[in-house]
Amino acid sequence: MSNACLEKEPETFDLSVVDQVVAEHASGAGSLIPVLQKVQEAVGYLPKPVMDRIARGLALSPAHVYGVVTFYAQFRLKPVGKYIVRVCHGTACHVGGADKISEAFGRELCIEDGETTEDRLFTLESVACLGCCSLAVVAMIENETFGRLDGVKVRKLLKDYRKREGSEPIEGDSHG
């Protein structure tokens, strides 16, 4: 990981939002799903302090809340970015060096696979075959597919997306 990656600030959550949603519902397991949905809408995902607060508010055990959150695919334990970068690790892409491409994205974004950048712009994921193996190594960002990737293309791609968002690159971009 690049030295330019900044130390991450510990995440803080506005638990008053959670309290507000909980207060609109009756205690008990029957309210759990709608409360989780509303809180996720407000916070973006369901980290542990938020789940604990919901458990206390609805008089449920934290284990019960955690069990429900992990059971349903609609709930997220981690934040996701506006753009999900899906790097293909299917056979052709694996052979073509998908690991290196994931590493390159990770290095540029200062995150590991499965993580989201602090500005919530990008999430990095490894996925199975994206169906265009002749272009290996392939990645998708939103609905756009990018093929024959190498480190230089990865860097340019992210620079273009950041420019589109009016967002500064993580490290000073002196490489042109």
Ligand code: FES
């Ligand atoms: S293996 Fe990557 S697109 Fe098929």
